[in-house]
Structure formats: C-alpha cells, structure tokens
Amino acid sequence: MASPPSTRVAIVGAGRGGTALLDLLHQIGTIEIVGIADLNPGAQGLQRARELNVPVYEQVADLVGNHGVNLVMDVTGDPAMEQRLRDQIPAGSDILSGPASRLLWELVQHESALQAELLHAEKLAGIGSFAAGIAHDMNNPLQLILGLAENLAEERDLDTVHLQARDIIEAVKRTTAICRDLTSYSRRASSHQDSRVAINSKLDEALKIARYAVALQDIEIRKGYQPDTIVKGNPDELLHVFVNLITNAVHAMGDRGTLTLETSAIDGVTQVRVSDTGCGIPPELLGRIFEPFFTTKPPGKGTGLGLYNIRNVIHHMHGTIGVESQVGRGSTFTLTFRHQSDPEDRSVRP
C-alpha cells in the first residue's frame, strides 16, 4: 500500500528555476505540491502548473498562508523574499531560499542533464544490436546492385539495360533509406520544448527501427490504433521508448509470436499498449523491472537501463507506465497520459 504524501511543498517563483523544480517534484510520489506563486501571470511555471493541475497564485500570501504547507521553496532570487516569507508562513514550516535554493536548482539541472546522458548512452549501446539487421538490409541491395552491374557489363539488349539500371537506382535508394533512419534515430534527443506527437505514426516509425535490432519476419503484428491519438512530449524520446518496448516484446517471444500495438484516447486519457505473447515476467520480478541495472538478460546482452529510462521519460511527460504479465502467456506494457489541454498549440510534430 502506498504511504500518504509526507511533504507539502509550496513553490515561490515560476521562472526557469520554479518550472524545473515543479517538473521534478511532481514526479515524486511522497511530495505534494500545494501550489506555485508568481506575480507575473505569464510566467512559464504557472502555465506548466495549469497543465499539471497544480494550483497557481499571484500573491505569495495566498499560497503560503494556509494549505498546511511544510516547506516553502523560494526560487525568486529576490533577497528580500525570505524575510517576507518568514512573516507569512505558519509555525512549524520551513523555508528553503538563498544559496540553499540556488544549490537545489543546480542539482535539479545536473540530475536532468545526467538523465539525458543516460538515455543517450543506453540508446547508443542498443544500436550495437542493430548490426545483424543493418547488414541484412544493406547487403541484400548491394548483392542486387553487384549482380546487375556484372550483367550490364555484358548485356546487349537495350531494354534489359534500361530495366536493370532502374533496378540498381531503386536498390541504391533502399540503402540510403537505412542510413537516414539510423542517423535520425541515433542523434541526441533534441532539447526543444515538448510538442504534440502523433502516437500512431511514432509507433510505426519505431517498428521500422526495431526491425534492425530484432527479427520481425515471424512476428505477427496487430495494430489497433485510434485515429489522431496525440500526446505531448519529446518526439525523439518517445521514439526511443517505443523502440525499446517493441524490442523487449520480441525478445520475450523468442522471435515468434504476436505483437499488438494499440492506442486509445478516451475521456481525456490517452493510452498506448504494447503486448506480446512471450515468456512473461515472474510475479517476484515484476516489482523490480524498472530498477536501474536490473536485467534478466545474460551479461553483455542488456544494460538493465531500458525500462528504467522508459519510466523516467514517461514520468517526465507526467504519464505513468504499468505492466501486466503472466508467465508463459505474455506481457502488456501500458503507458497512460492524462490529457493536458493546450488549445493554442495545434501543431503536431512528426
């Protein structure tokens, strides 16, 4: 049973520091953010708070004076603020401000940079397993090109020459597509603000990439997509999440079985489900699979960071990840995102 929230935090200041703090604290189950205050109604942290259903205040007194606040975090950078807060907070609550608050802000930045590094490192480690798939997809068109070119050197029939030259051009295009897919996948996740991501096409893109890592030819792929399913997040990170979930599913099936990809958006809740008919996860391990460095794969086959990173990405998007599994029957990973209304931004990133 989950323990009740133990710390009730108020954030004062909704600039970059306040926003980062909000994002971090919101992911921690034992912390309840009772509100965030800033005099500037357009401050980015207030906008973020509205998306997360965290109450926003213009006046600090309205925020810190009640709500049973245990800890006030002052990230305004205003030296006079600490004294004002001391006069307003209820007895028994603490204030974190000045250099301590600055240090915390730096730690938050550091943590966020480390997570991005870890995600990228794990992605690059995974690309090693693409070798077989890349070799297969590169060398087949190269065999065609070589065979046709050898024939063209002796071919006298002009129609055949034209036909085979066109085949060569098509084969070259196929090999360049491989390079394009992989360079776009291996790049560092862009640090731009989260955007609206079309989930269905992102899942299809992930399938294309996963083909390099795992043999999909004997996997039956079922898709149950609800049209126009959209979540807000980083498109590069989401692609990585989907590739990871798909390759895990195929590994669990030993290259034969049924992979089901589903999306739905009902009553403001968007879900993505990735299911396999593989070996399943024993109940005693289910609680550990999201731990860093936990892996059931043999040494050298898995970093143990895949699901850990996935959970971090999903938490950063303020979503949740759940798993249901039956040994011998298969597993289903479900990503759930509460709808965050943002009527002004209708742009959808590929």
Added chain:
Amino acid sequence: MSEFKSGFFVGGETCNGRVLIVDDEPDIRKVVRMTLQKAGYDVLEAENGEKAIETINTGENRLLLDVIVCDIRMPKVNGIEAIAYFRQNYPRVPLIVLTGFPDTDMATSLLRQGVVDYLVKPVEGERLKASVARAMEQRELAHL
C-alpha cells in the same frame, strides 16, 4: 544406383546441374538465378526454408537437385533449421550459405555441419560460380 547428377537428364539442353536458391528476397533470387543460368545451371527458387523443403521433396527434385544455395535470416523455417533438415535428409546434396550477415561463430558451426561454403553478400558472380562448381564436383564424387 539411386541418384544421378541431373545434368544427364535435362532433356536435350546443356545443363551443368540443378541448383535450388533459398532466399526471402526476390531480388536476390533474381540475380543469383541470372548468374547461375548464364553458367548453364538449371535454377529453382524457394522463398524460405519451408518452401525449400517442399521443393526438394517434390517429384524428381528428390533425385535431381544437385546443390542448395541458402540464406540464413528468413521467415517461417529459417536457414539454420532448413540446413539441419537438408543435412539429415539429403546428406549428399552440398549446401552453400549465402548470407547478408557475416558471423564467424555461425560460419564455423555450419561448416562443421558439412556446409561446403559460407559466402557473404555481396558476392561476385565469379566467386559464386566457382563455389557452385566446386559443390557440383563434390556432388559427383558422392555418386561414385
């Protein structure tokens, strides 16, 4: 004598032997067929291990198939499984592996199982023909 080299049989035309090419990529089957036909071989195709097993068990192929050129990464029955089947049921038919992915461990293990050559795509026509010609010789020796 129960088996003959197919070259003796194919009606009237010059035929150096019958080769089955097993690969899931139609393009690969096309170029390998082109190369081997020009060298005077009769060529059959199968798109995966399952089809290959079907083909070798069909009619005169049981007797007349001389060499199999087989890919590894294929759907349904993959190359490894198909090769194990051929080695067990048709031990006299020489096998050549033509794969897109060079894997030393796999090559060693397959050569131990009696595969006569392990070719990595892209392979030049001359090299492929030389390999098939050598396999044909082995096939003929098997009849002696």
